[in-house]
Amino acid sequence: MYGLIGCGNIGRAVAKGLIFNGHPINVLVRDNYLDCIQSKLGQNAKVFSVLGDFLTTCDIVLVAIRTSQLLAFLNENAHVLKKKELVLLQAGNIADIVSQSDCPSDLQYCRAIANINVEAGLGDVVILRTPNKGLENKVLDLFGKIGEVRLVDAPDDLHRLSMVTGCYPAVIGRFLQELIDGALKLGLDSNDALALSLKVFQNTAKTIELGRVEPKAHWRTACSKGGKLEKAMNELDDQFNKDFNFPNWLDKLSKSMVKK
Numbered sequence: 001m002y003g004l005i006g007c008g009n010i011g012r013a014v015a016k017g018l019i020f021n022g023h024p025i026n027v028l029v030r031d032n033y034l035d036c037i038q039s040k041l042g043q044n045a046k047v048f049s050v051l052g053d054f055l056t057t058c059d060i061v062l063v064a065i066r067t068s069q070l071l072a073f074l075n076e077n078a079h080v081l082k083k084k085e086l087v088l089l090q091a092g093n094i095a096d097i098v099s100q101s102d103c104p105s106d107l108q109y110c111r112a113i114a115n116i117n118v119e120a121g122l123g124d125v126v127i128l129r130t131p132n133k134g135l136e137n138k139v140l141d142l143f144g145k146i147g148e149v150r151l152v153d154a155p156d157d158l159h160r161l162s163m164v165t166g167c168y169p170a171v172i173g174r175f176l177q178e179l180i181d182g183a184l185k186l187g188l189d190s191n192d193a194l195a196l197s198l199k200v201f202q203n204t205a206k207t208i209e210l211g212r213v214e215p216k217a218h219w220r221t222a223c224s225k226g227g228k229l230e231k232a233m234n235e236l237d238d239q240f241n242k243d244f245n246f247p248n249w250l251d252k253l254s255k256s257m258v259k260k
């Protein structure tokens with residue numbers, strides 16, 4: 001049986017994705033979230049707030065707490081966790097944190113970084129190869145139920161790939177919201193605004209995926225030369241570079257995640 005510790009953004013998405021795909025899971029949450037999480041996850045989840053009780057129900061434990069909480073968590077619970085196989089769902093230099101902790105050096109753990117789309121069974125999960133092939137295969141199988149899985153050899157590859165698969169959904173969600181808000185301002189009702197924005201987004205991605213046109217060319221060809229759309233797009237471009245320099249922002253974020 002799998003257990004999951006921490007039911008925030010990623011933990012909840014993983015739990016929901018597994019449950020909706022018919023895979024039961026036990027979850028450990030803070031005491032004050034017990035009822036709320038139980039009602040959100042339903043009958044296929046058993047929710048605990050006492051670590052000792054929770055650990056008796058599972059052999060493999062997925063850890064979805066924040067990276068900043070990991071060292072204290074490992075130190076506090078090293079004596080009980082050493083008997084379990086752990087799957088650490090954190091970004092960051094986790095090997096350093098584990099080696100600084102009071103856990104034994106032969107602690108069995110594997111790293112997997114999930115993205116938020118696992119909630120719908122459409123996630124991208126990046127898994128770092130581990131010498132424990134038994135655990136690796138179980139983790140591959142588990143996350144294969146809630147999305148596409150990529151196996152990588154080096155921590156830097158884990159960070160690079162998970163930066164794209166893990167952070168970009170936030171950027172896309174933000175961008176889509178702008179499209180929806182724009183459609184609402186034009187007078188569409190909220191159902192049409194959502195449906196139409198999603199369709200345009202998906203079909204544009206499909207056209208590019210089919211190799212019919214490059215992303216930048218698609219943007220340019222949608223505008224008539226000298227027309228209102230071209231002017232608006234140029235203004236948007238200037239504003240975007242001034243207020244929110246996306247390439248710089250991504251570069252900064254990537255540098256903080258990948259060792260140079």
Ligand SMILES: NC(=O)c1ccc[n+]([C@@H]2O[C@H](COP(=O)([O-])OP(=O)(O)OC[C@H]3O[C@@H](n4cnc5c(N)ncnc54)[C@H](OP(=O)(O)O)[C@@H]3O)[C@@H](O)[C@H]2O)c1
Binds near residue numbers: 008064073092166
């Ligand atoms: N958000 C994303 O889209 C995303 C994508 C890829 C990877 N990640 C990685 O996933 C990890 C978790 O991120 P997140 O966004 O899910 O964080 P989050 O929303 O803050 O969730 C962490 C949860 O774990 C709980 N928790 C911490 N220690 C616990 C304990 N001992 N027992 C029970 N519950 C405990 C926290 O409760 P308290 O708040 O009360 O401490 C919180 O509810 C991070 O390391 C992040 O790098 C996140």
